[in-house]
Amino acid sequence: MSQLILLESADKRPDQGVVEIGFGHKLNKTMLMSPPSKAIVYEQHGSPDSVTRLVNLPPVEVKENDVCVKMIAAPINPSDINGIEGVYPVRPPVPAVGGYEGVGEVYSVGSNVNALSPGDWVIPSPPSSGMWQTFVVKEESVWHKIDKSCPMEYAATITINPLTALRMLEDFVALDSAGDSVVQNGATSIVGQCVIQLAKLRGISTINIIRDRAGSDEARESLKALGADQVFLESQLNVKNVKSLLGGLPEPALGFNCVGGNAASLVLKLLRCAPNISVFVHFHLTSRCAEGKVKECREMIDYLLGLARDGKLKYETELVPFDEFPVALNKALGKAGRQPKQVITF
């Protein structure tokens, strides 16, 4: 249909391609293009280490409302892995570029974009697909401009796990700093570590359940160092009067489960039960960042970034260069034992 003719660079960035589309003799539109991109793509669902590969992608158009972002860093999350595996009832269409969060620098902007400029740091909020690539082009509304004072490994990882922890703490019940507690399993996860620290900042006690496995003593100590009030091994809770283990802590009014099975029952056993009514909510971050809640989520994210900047919200990450993606993926898949959150740098 249209014939692409590369013209001279004359746009917002001297080093980017500008293309005019000509239909026969009539030149009728100037097109801003992204640089070519390198991306981790999967063409079918399956085991991530066998279906993902690095692909060179051609430049794409940066439309009038679009922003082209040069990615700085993006993590490998369990939800990325599950998405590639296709284990969710709703499977992302393939082929697809992996990754749902990350931080980048604005590289170029479409003609209608006013709130963002080249050089700004941005993150997709709500999380958005295709972050595992060097240049991402998405509509302006996808991007949330952030302060550059927060370390990039936190900026890259703030929109999923820390926000999940914050929304779980704040969305369901008004917790009272004078005497409320929460109970969670999977406490060593990033979400779990964030719950501990965010609760501590609010004067809320945390009761934490971790798995019986090698290194559990160290895990307990590191969670206590983050502010955990109680840390139990699952095996410690297989007793009749489990609430006697709470010591002086109030019975929790809120419980978080990210493990399932028997570990979920252990959370329930510790939950306050007088009066005996409880509500179980399937938690899905997507619905909590949906239309009408984006502004609220972005304010929460700014709050979390501030905490990370000030050292009040901490978790371990490992930065891995993009060309070593397979190594990071193997670690994220748990093939090398427990590892810090893997964060790709571009």
Add this chain to the structure above:
Amino acid sequence: MSQLILLESADKRPDQGVVEIGFGHKLNKTMLMSPPSKAIVYEQHGSPDSVTRLVNLPPVEVKENDVCVKMIAAPINPSDINGIEGVYPVRPPVPAVGGYEGVGEVYSVGSNVNALSPGDWVIPSPPSSGMWQTFVVKEESVWHKIDKSCPMEYAATITINPLTALRMLEDFVALDSAGDSVVQNGATSIVGQCVIQLAKLRGISTINIIRDRAGSDEARESLKALGADQVFLESQLNVKNVKSLLGGLPEPALGFNCVGGNAASLVLKLLRCAPNISVFVHFHLTSRCAEGKVKECREMIDYLLGLARDGKLKYETELVPFDEFPVALNKALGKAGRQPKQVITF
């Protein structure tokens, strides 16, 4: 200190007592008094059938912001029984008059009361103690004026069980009428029956769990007649792939437990689990009707009363004259098998 002198009736109601307090020779205040009241009182915590008794109470002052209400009807709820038993961590102080909800007619009002007049129907909202008596005096702010078009047995019982059902459905997750469901145990309770009907009105499917006991076939049919989509006996759910029982229904995003123990685990087994994060919330109606939420709760109550008036919200009640309170109490205590909600009439 003060010497009470009964003066002539000269106030808003011709048949009520008016008292002036005189300090020696100086008469300085006109005092509006309630009629004497008959009340169900408990002087210590314990088994309700042994610690409650009918007591004649003397008139009390109706202060300038107070409203004196002649009670029409009040139910015996499980929470009333638990309160008398003192099984909650926070015990109500004794001696106390029982009952936390009911409907009455305004009998007289203090001099500062403008929004309520004798003859109005009112209910305490949020629920308030001491409703098992013929005349209740409480501040105007306690009372919510309601439309008289709703049958009094529903007006008497709307603020606890139906409101619990509505808040459980609405407070935690945005349910989608296009394909969401909820799962609950204790489905034959009033809360459970209200959940079924309120969900149905919203296009939300319900998956209901009932106990294995005599009459369970009839219980299943009556819940289906209310709109239940699926009704399972607990024993039916002791299978490996429990979700295959859901048939075409979507996996529930929300679960309600008012039974505990294994029955709570059955709710969890049916809850949606991909992605596998769930939040368990201890539900306490008191905190959901607290300061700042009263107006919202009263609007919800008006909505529920309208549904009851229109026959869209139904549950079985049995009206029992006040002087037969012990009979109603025995039924409420379950001593005569499964019974309709016992509602005292005054």
